[in-house]
Amino acid sequence: MDRTGVRGRLREPRLTGGPAEPAGIGLSQAHGRLAQARSGASADVHRRLRGRSADHGRRRDRAVRRRRPSHARPVGCWAAKVAVDQASGRDRLNIHGAIDLETGATFMRDELTINAATLIAPRAMxxxxxxxxxxxxxxxxxxGHHHAKVVMAWLARPTxxxxLHYRPPYCPHLNPIERLWGLMHKHMTHKRCYSTFREFCTALLSFLRGDVPRNWRSLCDSVSDNFRVIDPDQFRVLT
Structure with missing residues (x-):
């Protein structure tokens, strides 16, 4: 197709479904009208987007206003008194303990810390x-403090x-003193509260030093060393 044919094609009216453009319209006028149509369409799109954004913001504000009362706290709720006062800080009661399984006599010493140096005093007691x-x-x-050098030196004295007879490792169920601790928790800490740490210490030490020896005839079955020795040669292991 030569240049004359191309120029004629450009001057032909467009088939857009609307009113046809005049045949003598120039390219510059066509571009101007196209740019004007595009700017108008973009402005309409922006108006629609702004409207949708405003509607979304109003719906979000209504949703937030509806949710706020569910998170609101009643006035003065922090001033309500709790049923049990909570003690501040972390206090700890350290006890070196021993018990005579025949008479129920207990030897309890509360210490600031448990180490080899504080272990010698209950042994001397x-x-x-x-x-x-x-x-x-x-x-x-x-x-570890039972095997410390200072403890071994104290035990090596001629007088x-x-x-000492050490039990197998990781076998607290073979140690009667562990059963005594469990008995203490059953009687003194389960479902009980103490207002002060001093009251807690006094109650526990009074139980261990006084109640256990006094009521040993009724408590001895709970703190027993009556273990049965099992000979593996008398049993057949099924695998």
Whole structure:
């Protein structure tokens, strides 16, 4: 197609479904009308978007206003008194304990910390409680302070009458003192509250030092060392 044919094609009216453009319209006028149509269409699109954004904002504000009352707290709710006052801080009661399984006598010392240095005092207390005993057998757990050098040096004295017998590791169920701690929690801490830490310490130490020896005949079955030794040769293991 030559240039004359192209120029004629450009001057032909467009088939848009609307009124036809005059045949003599120029390219510059066509571009101007097209730009005007595009600017008008974009303005209409912007108006629609602004309207939708405004509607969305109004719906969001209504939703927020509806949700606010569900999160509101009643006035003065922080001033309500609780049923049980809470103690501040973290206080701790450390006890070195031993018990005589025949008489129920207990040897309890509360210490600021549990270490090898504070372990010697309860051992000396046990030794002084039985002056007529030639040998006193003590069954401790496998805590590290029981194997400390300072404790071993104290036990190595020629006049020391205490002999240690260590239980198997990771076997607290074989240690009667663990059963005594469980008995203490059952009687003194389960479903009970104490207003002060001093009252808590006084109640626990009074139970361990006074109630246990006094009521040993009724409590001894709960703190028993009556274990049955099982011989593996007498059983057949099924695999």
């Amino acid at each position: 046990i030794e002084s409680y039985y002056p007529a005993k030639r040998v006193i057998h003590v069954f401790p757990d496998n805590a 020391c009458r205490i002999r």
